Amino acid sequence: MLHKKPARYFSALIGFVLVVSSNVQAEPAAPKLANVAILATGGTIAGTGNSSTATVGYTAATVGVDRLIQAVPELAKVAKVTGEQVFQIASENMSNEHWLTLAKRVNVLLAQSNVDGIVITHGTDTLEETAYFLDLVVKSRKPVVVVGAMRPSNALSADGPMNLYNAVLLAASPEAVGKGVLVSLNDQIHAARDVSKTNTSTLDSFKSGDLGMLGYIQGNKPFFYHVSSRKHTVDTEFDIANLQALPQVDIVYGYANMGPVALNAFVGAGAKGIVHAGVGDGSLSNKVKPALIAARKDGVLIVRSSRVGQGILARNGEANDDELDFVVSDTLNPQKARILLMLAMTKTSDSKEIQRMFYTY
Numbered sequence: 001m002l003h004k005k006p007a008r009y010f011s012a013l014i015g016f017v018l019v020v021s022s023n024v025q026a027e028p029a030a031p032k033l034a035n036v037a038i039l040a041t042g043g044t045i046a047g048t049g050n051s052s053t054a055t056v057g058y059t060a061a062t063v064g065v066d067r068l069i070q071a072v073p074e075l076a077k078v079a080k081v082t083g084e085q086v087f088q089i090a091s092e093n094m095s096n097e098h099w100l101t102l103a104k105r106v107n108v109l110l111a112q113s114n115v116d117g118i119v120i121t122h123g124t125d126t127l128e129e130t131a132y133f134l135d136l137v138v139k140s141r142k143p144v145v146v147v148g149a150m151r152p153s154n155a156l157s158a159d160g161p162m163n164l165y166n167a168v169l170l171a172a173s174p175e176a177v178g179k180g181v182l183v184s185l186n187d188q189i190h191a192a193r194d195v196s197k198t199n200t201s202t203l204d205s206f207k208s209g210d211l212g213m214l215g216y217i218q219g220n221k222p223f224f225y226h227v228s229s230r231k232h233t234v235d236t237e238f239d240i241a242n243l244q245a246l247p248q249v250d251i252v253y254g255y256a257n258m259g260p261v262a263l264n265a266f267v268g269a270g271a272k273g274i275v276h277a278g279v280g281d282g283s284l285s286n287k288v289k290p291a292l293i294a295a296r297k298d299g300v301l302i303v304r305s306s307r308v309g310q311g312i313l314a315r316n317g318e319a320n321d322d323e324l325d326f327v328v329s330d331t332l333n334p335q336k337a338r339i340l341l342m343l344a345m346t347k348t349s350d351s352k353e354i355q356r357m358f359y360t361y
């Protein structure tokens, strides 16, 4: 009889435990944080001034990535971050070689299952160029966010820490997947293709002009209102995995009384492509046009762009591009047209194919 009692009590105890446990609200598991790799390249975000009010005349690229991360402990609330010092330069010194090194590192990291997104800290002077280059060669849908700052790290109301926090939050967010390379400063989200630095020093310097930014970051959340209509990242035809160098492409700047000296100097120095940053809708002066035609006849690829900064560069508008066998840059500014032309020339020298690329990316 005794042996029956314990069995009865035991099954009652099991029943009691099951009832209790089913009613106890289990603590919701903390959400798993995304793994975000921060690749630091230098710039003002890593700069220091000789006083807290020195917002110009400071030294860029002096603070290492570990200190940038330590300065924003809140990062740990939005992602599991790692830091890597890829370069430590002012971004006016960014080169084709830096771009190839950075892009290859980004692609290696994004292929790893333990990396969910990447943030690149960068000087603002050429930030838009690096971002657009990456937009054309990164082979992943995972978020890549390029971030900088307009004030050095030790300035009053430095913008770097909040820009970095927002960039990491964006790189960790599912909403940013598949959107192409993004640029985030000043609580805004921009597409790499359309954003430019528009002011030498103010906090709202980065703008996307007529084509508009993609959204905002507010209250620890990204809000997207647009997506880029042009191909990027995994949808591009460009692959730099085995590329050791990019072809030399230079930009000639248009202005009243411009002559062919600069153009001829670039061609003489081996330029394989020229972007003409013309006045207005890419107009060619009578002094420069013959030199451009001669360069084209020598096999140099010519892209007509504009110094204006907004609007479509119309094919066969200010010049007969069909007859001259020139390419037009669509809405890309000269510095971004140079990037697309360099990558296009790794695939073809056919100007009609290259024109297709300018209407695709």
Ligand code: DGL
Pocket (backbone or CB within 6 Å): 042, 043, 044, 045, 060, 089, 090, 091, 092, 122, 123, 124, 125, 126, 148, 149, 150, 151
């Ligand atoms: N020397 C500039 C650069 O590294 C400073 C500007 C900045 O980073 O905001 O791009």
